Amino acid sequence: MTKQVTNVLIVGVGGQGTILASRILAAAAQRMAAEVKVSEIHGMAQRGGSVVTQVRFGEKVYSPIIQPGEADVILAFEKLEALRWIDYLTQDGAVIVNDQSLDPMPVSAGAAAYPEGIIQGLQAKAKKVVSVDALSLAQAAGNAKAVNVVLLGVLSQALGGGDDLWQEALAEAVPEKFLAVNKKAFALGRRL
Amino acid sequence: MEKKLLTGNAAVARGAWEAGVRVVSAYPGTPSTEITEYAATYDEIYAEWAPNEKVAVESAIGASIGGARALAAMKHVGLNVAADPLFTVGYTGVNGGLVIVTADDPGMHSSQNEQDNRLYGRAAKVPVLEPSDSQEAKDFTKLAFAISEQFDTPVLLRLTTRISHSQSLVELGERQEKELAPYVKNAAKYVAMPANARKLHVTVEERLKNLAAYSETTELNRVEWGKDRKLGIIASGAVYQYVKEALPDVSVLKIGMAFPLPKQLITDFAAGVEKVIVIEELEAFIEDTIKSWGIAVTGKALFSPIGEIFTETIKEKILGEETTMLSGGENLPNRPPVLCPGCPHRGIFYVLHKLKLNVSGDIGCYTLAAVPPLNAMDTTICMGASIGVAHGMEKARGKDFSRKTVAVLGDSTFLHSGITGLINTVYNGSTVTTIILDNSITAMTGHQQNPATGKTAKGESAPSVDLEAMVRACGVKRVRVVDPFDLAATEQAVREEVAATEPSVIITKRPCILINRAAMKKPLVVEKEKCINCGICLGVGCPAIARKDGKAKIDVAQCVGCGVCASVCPKDAIVSREKDGE
Numbered sequence: 032m033t034k035q036v037t038n039v040l041i042v043g044v045g046g047q048g049t050i051l052a053s054r055i056l057a058a059a060a061q062r063m064a065a066e067v068k069v070s071e072i073h074g075m076a077q078r079g080g081s082v083v084t085q086v087r088f089g090e091k092v093y094s095p096i097i098q099p100g101e102a103d104v105i106l107a108f109e110k111l112e113a114l115r116w117i118d119y120l121t122q123d124g125a126v127i128v129n130d131q132s133l134d135p136m137p138v139s140a141g142a143a144a145y146p147e148g149i150i151q152g153l154q155a156k157a158k159k160v161v162s163v164d165a166l167s168l169a170q171a172a173g174n175a176k177a178v179n180v181v182l183l184g185v186l187s188q189a190l191g192g193g194d195d196l197w198q199e200a201l202a203e204a205v206p207e208k209f210l211a212v213n214k215k216a217f218a219l220g221r222r223l
Numbered sequence: 224m225e226k227k228l229l230t231g232n233a234a235v236a237r238g239a240w241e242a243g244v245r246v247v248s249a250y251p252g253t254p255s256t257e258i259t260e261y262a263a264t265y266d267e268i269y270a271e272w273a274p275n276e277k278v279a280v281e282s283a284i285g286a287s288i289g290g291a292r293a294l295a296a297m298k299h300v301g302l303n304v305a306a307d308p309l310f311t312v313g314y315t316g317v318n319g320g321l322v323i324v325t326a327d328d329p330g331m332h333s334s335q336n337e338q339d340n341r342l343y344g345r346a347a348k349v350p351v352l353e354p355s356d357s358q359e360a361k362d363f364t365k366l367a368f369a370i371s372e373q374f375d376t377p378v379l380l381r382l383t384t385r386i387s388h389s390q391s392l393v394e395l396g397e398r399q400e401k402e403l404a405p406y407v408k409n410a411a412k413y414v415a416m417p418a419n420a421r422k423l424h425v426t427v428e429e430r431l432k433n434l435a436a437y438s439e440t441t442e443l444n445r446v447e448w449g450k451d452r453k454l455g456i457i458a459s460g461a462v463y464q465y466v467k468e469a470l471p472d473v474s475v476l477k478i479g480m481a482f483p484l485p486k487q488l489i490t491d492f493a494a495g496v497e498k499v500i501v502i503e504e505l506e507a508f509i510e511d512t513i514k515s516w517g518i519a520v521t522g523k524a525l526f527s528p529i530g531e532i533f534t535e536t537i538k539e540k541i542l543g544e545e546t547t548m549l550s551g552g553e554n555l556p557n558r559p560p561v562l563c564p565g566c567p568h569r570g571i572f573y574v575l576h577k578l579k580l581n582v583s584g585d586i587g588c589y590t591l592a593a594v595p596p597l598n599a600m601d602t603t604i605c606m607g608a609s610i611g612v613a614h615g616m617e618k619a620r621g622k623d624f625s626r627k628t629v630a631v632l633g634d635s636t637f638l639h640s641g642i643t644g645l646i647n648t649v650y651n652g653s654t655v656t657t658i659i660l661d662n663s664i665t666a667m668t669g670h671q672q673n674p675a676t677g678k679t680a681k682g683e684s685a686p687s688v689d690l691e692a693m694v695r696a697c698g699v700k701r702v703r704v705v706d707p708f709d710l711a712a713t714e715q716a717v718r719e720e721v722a723a724t725e726p727s728v729i730i731t732k733r734p735c736i737l738i739n740r741a742a743m744k745k746p747l748v749v750e751k752e753k754c755i756n757c758g759i760c761l762g763v764g765c766p767a768i769a770r771k772d773g774k775a776k777i778d779v780a781q782c783v784g785c786g787v788c789a790s791v792c793p794k795d796a797i798v799s800r801e802k803d804g805e
Binding site for chain 2: 044045057061066067068069070071072079080081092093094095096098099100111112114115117118119120122134135136137138139140141142143144145146156157175
């Protein structure tokens with residue numbers, strides 16, 4: 032089956048910076064395809080809940096929503112969230128996962144346990160799993176908050192597109208005063 | 224022409240700007256909020272946050288009668304509040320074009336119900352337009368103003384969460400200035416008293432016939448014949464996109480004007496295919512109308528009136544195709560939204576939980592106190608309902624019930640519609656204690672200004688309502704202000720006011736931590752040797768504290784040092800970092 036539309040699902044926890052990541056990705060996608068659609072559910076995103084952003088691009092894109100089983104890449108900012116959304120991945124899709132765990136309230140309150148062995152679990156299900164220590168790389172780039180852009184750098188390798196295209200997308204979506212550190216973070220992710 | 228990736232909400236604001244709109248009034252509500260935030264960024268548009276949706280629509284009506292193109296925006300439930308002016312402006316009609324945007328929320332991503340506001344269009348006899356992407360959100364907004372002026376009617380622009388919050392490419396245009404239409408005194412048109420309204424109703428019925436004729440020919444409704452002439456689908460809004468994705472070959476009648484519907488166009492479409500299925504989220508709005516004309520269609524027999532419809536649902540119901548997907552996402556701990564670390568609401572709700580009070584709640588971030596571990600909210604009905612509900616409980620169960628009950632609502636919610644409930648408690652002699660959570664912002668929807676914050680929607684300084692003076696003016700004699708982080712003082716205030724046998728108000732005053740970053744302090748730490756693993760600190764429901772290896776542990780990345788957990792620790796084991804020397 033020839034894929035006419037590329038589907039990227041970005042998942043994480045409110046406050047992790049998924050929105051900036053999706054903005055950069057959308058800016059890059061606009062340079063790669065005739066049509067781009069992005070869907071976000073926000074409203075309570077600052078309050079620590081699960082967040083998901085869907086980015087679709089190609090010649091012709093109708094729905095802004097990715098169907099279960101149709102995401103080419105899941106970019107997960109947190110391990111549990113990667114597992115939560117795994118049923119959205121295509122049979123031969125890739126999971127790029129930040130090797131970090133953030134306890135949700137039921138876990139920190141002691142009402143539930145954080146699942147063990149998530150990365151292995153993902154590997155058992157998905158054809159390709161790239162586990163990234165994005166926090167260390169972000170710190171190496173000079174700002175722990177740049178985890179999102181490190182992960183985007185990893186994603187850029189999976190999606191293709193030349194350096195210039197991604198650099199333009201970064202410059203378009205990232206505020207000037209944070210651009211230098213984010214470019215560093217992006218490069219560290221892209222090099223992986 | 225420049226193309227830009229815009230959300231539906233940004234596109235509506237852009238459309239309003241291009242259409243020469245001068246006045247936008249709104250009350251924030253997900254998923255509609257950003258329409259007004261974007262509108263406020265245009266110099267040519269006066270944009271404001273009104274205290275509630277009724278005032279917003281009235282403000283837009285005034286601007287319209289004053290000769291300007293005007294827009295009011297709100298979430299679906301906001302239109303309930305604004306229904307009163309809507310139904311009558313439907314009679315009077317407009318001077319400058321008037322568009323009311325309702326952003327519905329199928330699936331209830333951030334709402335208390337999933338009412339279908341297309342029904343309001345029919346009930347108020349005003350046309351309803353439904354865009355299906357951001358380009359249409361912009362184009363339909365502009366067209367809505369033209370329809371409003373051509374037919375002398377307000378127009379309802381109905382969005383849904385997926386339209387409001389999805390981005391797609393939009394061709395940008397220039398602003399076309401609209402001169403103010405002359406202000407002409409015309410009591411027969413604008414004074415809706417019985418003698419006038421009887422005549423206006425006749426005009427409205429005539430207008431509906433003209434709008435129905437317009438619906439037949441407008442480009443808003445169009446047939447897309449497919450290779451397949453067996454099956455014809457009728458769809459509107461976001462569902463149209465899902466239909467095109469799921470069923471590329473079928474014939475589609477795309478409805479952009481959901482009320483009034485084009486009878487002849489639909490009749491001809493039905494005659495051109497063997498079978499017609501209406502796919503629409505929530506109510507059988509289109510389906511029932513078509514059935515009333517004696518045309519055979521199906522819809523809700525296949526698709527649920529509950530929640531959203533997706534591409535995969537359409538494939539399953541129409542094609543019988545099952546979605547193939549990886550398994551494994553089941554039975555995971557869920558991740559509900561929580562009150563932020565440093566949230567000023569945490570202290571007061573901890574006290575309410577501790578005192579085991581009945582809590583008549585309201586709508587805002589603090590509704591999150593209803594879930595574990597705080598479990599400190601018994602009812603949430605609608606904006607401003609907390610005080611009226613607590614009052615009614617006392618009238619049903621007696622004054623003793625109010626000795627263990629409080630009404631709780633935020634500053635913005637109090638100004639929206641809570642104040643009338645408070646006046647009622649004084650006037651009708653109940654002894655309810657009302658707690659106003661004054662965090663100096665409308666936080667839940669993403670930090671919008673309100674009449675108590677001292678700033679306008681455009682960021683200019685404004686007079687701010689003095690809540691304390693206001694509740695005193697309502698006739699409440701017992702009024703006190705506390706800092707919700709001072710748990711001892713807060714608990715004492717709640718105990719005393721709940722015990723008092725007259726209406727009372729406690730204002731908990733502390734700004735939302737997200738607008739008060741200067742108040743963020745260094746993370747606290749748990750002194751392991753002092754911690755006895757009692758779990759009391761976990762009861763404050765802070766995402767920054769968890770139990771690790773038999774002790775409480777504070778996540779340094781999340782903690783902002785508010786100290787609520789330290790106040791509840793019986794062993795003083797939670798201390799500031801400096802003391803600990805870590």
